[in-house]
Amino acid sequence: MEFKELTVDELSQGYVWDESAGAYICIFCGERFEEGLIHSSHGRMLTAERAVKEHITDAHGGVFDGLTSLDKQIHGLSDSQRDILEGMYMEKDNKTLATELGISVATVRTHKFNIQRMKREAKILLALLEQIENPDVVNERKRLDPKSDGGQEPFAYQDNEFEINRLHPFFTQFNLK
Numbered sequence: 001m002e003f004k005e006l007t008v009d010e011l012s013q014g015y016v017w018d019e020s021a022g023a024y025i026c027i028f029c030g031e032r033f034e035e036g037l038i039h040s041s042h043g044r045m046l047t048a049e050r051a052v053k054e055h056i057t058d059a060h061g062g063v064f065d066g067l068t069s070l071d072k073q074i075h076g077l078s079d080s081q082r083d084i085l086e087g088m089y090m091e092k093d094n095k096t097l098a099t100e101l102g103i104s105v106a107t108v109r110t111h112k113f114n115i116q117r118m119k120r121e122a123k124i125l126l127a128l129l130e131q132i133e134n135p136d137v138v139n140e141r142k143r144l145d146p147k148s149d150g151g152q153e154p155f156a157y158q159d160n161e162f163e164i165n166r167l168h169p170f171f172t173q174f175n176l177k
């Protein structure tokens with residue numbers, strides 16, 4: 001598995017389960033936590049999953065900081081969008097945020113409005129790409145198509161030109177197969 005293949009859920013939790021390695025892997029640095037081994041942290045014994053969760057907090061400041069610390073080319077956020085998101089994460093009100101960032105409350109509101117618009121657009125884009133890239137969705141559509149003869153080869157989308165994971169060294173130092 002490569003970074004581009006991580007799901008929203010995996011990005012949100014900050015780690016993936018690697019079936020073949022029998023380990024949880026931090027998506028930010030690639031550190032592995034093998035299932036079946038006892039992991040120790042701060043003098044306590046932890047399961048692998050608990051250990052990877054604590055690692056993300058200890059080593060990366062949590063998932064939010066981990067994601068916002070990624071290369072700009074990965075997360076695609078401008079500096080001001082990131083500032084606004086960080087303020088929202090810290091539960092700061094618009095007035096406090098405006099003062100801290102040296103902008104007006106109206107500008108803070110505009111940034112927040114634009115972020116919500118980006119969220120809506122990102123969800124629609126994900127749903128559209130599901131129609132193109134997800135073999136289950138594509139095959140179901142073809143199966144239900146009355147014009148289809150039903151004898152088509154099963155579809156599996158491949159686009160090897162798209163190599164965004166190469167942009168960030170973290171995502172190439174571990175090989176999630």
Ligand SMILES: [Zn+2]
Pocket residue numbers: 026027028029030031055056059060
């Ligand atoms: Zn890590």
